[in-house]
Amino acid sequence: MTAERVRWPLTLALCGGYFLVLLDVTVVNIALPQIGSDLHADGSGLAWTVDAYAVPLAALLLGSGAIGDRLGHRRVALLGLAGFGVASVLCALAPTIGVLIAARAMQGTGAALMLPGTLALLVANARDENARNRLVGVWAATGGAALPAGPVIGGLLVQAAGWRAVFWLSVPVVVLALIPVLGLARSRATTPGSNTVDWGGAALLVTGLACLVSAIIEAPRLPWLAVSLGTIAAGVACWFVVVERRARYPLLRIPHGARRALAAACAVSGVMNLCVLGGLFLLTQLFQNVRGLSPVAAGFATLPAMLPLPLLGAAAGRLIARIGVWRGSALGLMVSAVGFAGIAVMITGGGSVLLLCSLAVWGAGLAILTPAIVAAALHAVPDSPGAASGASNTSRQTGGALGVALFAALAGPATGTSFTAHACALFLAAAVTFAVLGVLCGVGSRYLPERSASPDLPSPTMVRTKRINS
Template structure:
């Protein structure tokens, strides 16, 4: 374990003083770019459609390729970082992200743009788990780590919510490719800064990297998400929809069985036996499903129903950003006061209330209603994500930080991809019936069928028809979209309330005494003193003062042994 001990000592040196906060700034800048790229294209979809003329399926892939590829590769690159170094994987991800951004900005066909978005997903898969696993190592103190995670999740929310604002400004003043071009100078700056400032870290020396297992996980996640997408568009019984879903599910089952048998697994499956860890992962999926799916639909509503410009659309979404920032800034205090269960559960309830409030939206602009709804939505979802991420990361052993971060980020991206697929499918299913009787009023059947694909396509068909028939088709499409939006919001609210029920399995309190010293991880010398000659088992460890800090009344407060990160025990495993 010499390599692990050396890495740990370097990390502890980096964590002293203000250095760890500088590291946090660099990690947050990395995450900001990745999160920004996940949503910056949303307001540019109409411009991309007009310029490249992609098919309906092609347009979905332009939007979905990034989150789907990123989600499928997070486990691969997260566990690879545990083996070869998280900073090394992170820096390589920076370089690939910059190259893919240049390719996307200059794309002249839907195929090239889809390929570039897929490469961006590969770069994002290298960056996202590395930022979270380095954060886990640099902040061993749980209270400080909670604050750092609050900043980290707030930056993720800011990036996702600021994407439409940045994209709207660029599309309005330049061309749609500029939404990708902004990544290049930022990556050119952050690559040398990251190489200079970020500490290198690895997990314990866990033997050879399971390449086959990593590929099985990647193919399994991709198959499951593809199956969900196709079921939404083609129906549950369609063989083309069932095939990838079944193949993906089988691969994931085989991956889990393989990890259980291996001496040095990629993912410690035992982590899922902890209710808090499993529940936190599920809550992340549900929260992101609601956020990204609703945001994409909201962007279409603001632009196509209310006829706002891309920049105005982005500005309308700013309240969501500010609310998310406020929730992230106060998240550490809230978590310590109310505990993970209440923070995550009530975050879901608040988000569901916001979604139900937004069902009052109609064909006319109601800015106050939208602002209140977006504020509640941003604050509720960010509170949920903060509590879930902190619980998940604190439950994982420190030497498995890369694998745990990969699981969390896979959940994040999987939820985002499923949100677009699931809520988009619900939206399409509720939107299409609005055109069933238009032929009775003189609208050509072919025109009605084409308009039922999407609201944007309906407007194009209406413009070609012109006259009273065109106006009739346009009004029917707008009304059908609003009706579909209401159905989608109700479905989303139901899923969010299920998340609130699931949050009841989280710990009631943050497992950390209020005294700050009690939350400090023991120094490497403590286990050596408590594990000397004549000591055996875990009972003598509980009597060591650093592990049993006094509470406010001077009584000793035992500290759960499972909270000790593996690197401080000197044996590479947490004390049991």
């Protein structure tokens, strides 16, 4: 038996785990109307169904890589997989919205522990450099397929077997993934004794983000609680900064000269996911509660927005290499702004074809923006791609969690008479925000790191490989 045949079950297992992590970011959205009806959940309960997963995923990503380095990626990936599987069972059996939210938080924690290990183990078990690059390419393509697959798979499962089937789906995948990972030899820390985990910083990050999201979600119902939680979040944020400055091994180490460019890239990344995932949260309810589409039809209706990301990836990469990362970000933001504005106009009573075209424009802009702004973060800290990638991923996941909370709080329940009008206003606000950011990125291209195509420009595969080896 060849080594390649021996490794393919492990490749499927690790890529399957990565697919599940990203799938659960979007697959639940289609199930929200049924969850609300079955478990008698209001708008804040549905928002927490999404954000209970997103908050630990965002807050623990920076620390989970260090945990894997310290304890061994095999052990941490197994813990993440097992926790994700158990949490999926609890989600599927949840009798109340409170139990479902708690199980979703457990799912998000398992996902955060699992995610860095999937790539680390995949690369560590490649037989040579060529095989390593191929495996990283497969891993990245798997992630690209998860976003458009989420609403469609969710729609099919919800319509065929109800919302609980969305969570049962993960159980057999996790069981099959555990087998080849268990067969791996025990892994050690990459540099024993030096990868100290900043437990205090990680705990503060989770606490601060949870308080901030809670403040946003509960603001319409309990303003006094929102103010209290917001104050706590601000205090925790200040404490986090102090702790990180004093920590011997902080969660994120960025050279002083690179902080401005990286902060700009992370800010755009965060706002991007804030508007995108917040908008997707509203769209799936608009399609089902307002327009009366079935779960399957609602899932397929989102495809024009989701498909451009994997389909236009190669072309977007070539365009960005030609015009530069910040000009590429500006272009992607402007195109997405047009799509947001079109969606806002069409959801108030426009034709379905024009709405789908607006979704496609929105998705095309994101297909340009996403690789451009990730590359901008990497260019800001070219000698530390792991730190840049960690900061970018964390800002995107944090923005997504805040976006769901903010859009849910401002739009109100989908059954309310003003839901469509509020959703329209939010999409218009997103269009204006993207347009303003587009102008700022265009202006910023004169002052921030901007590299065009060159022989030494690292490809995404090279960057990910370097991150694992560093």
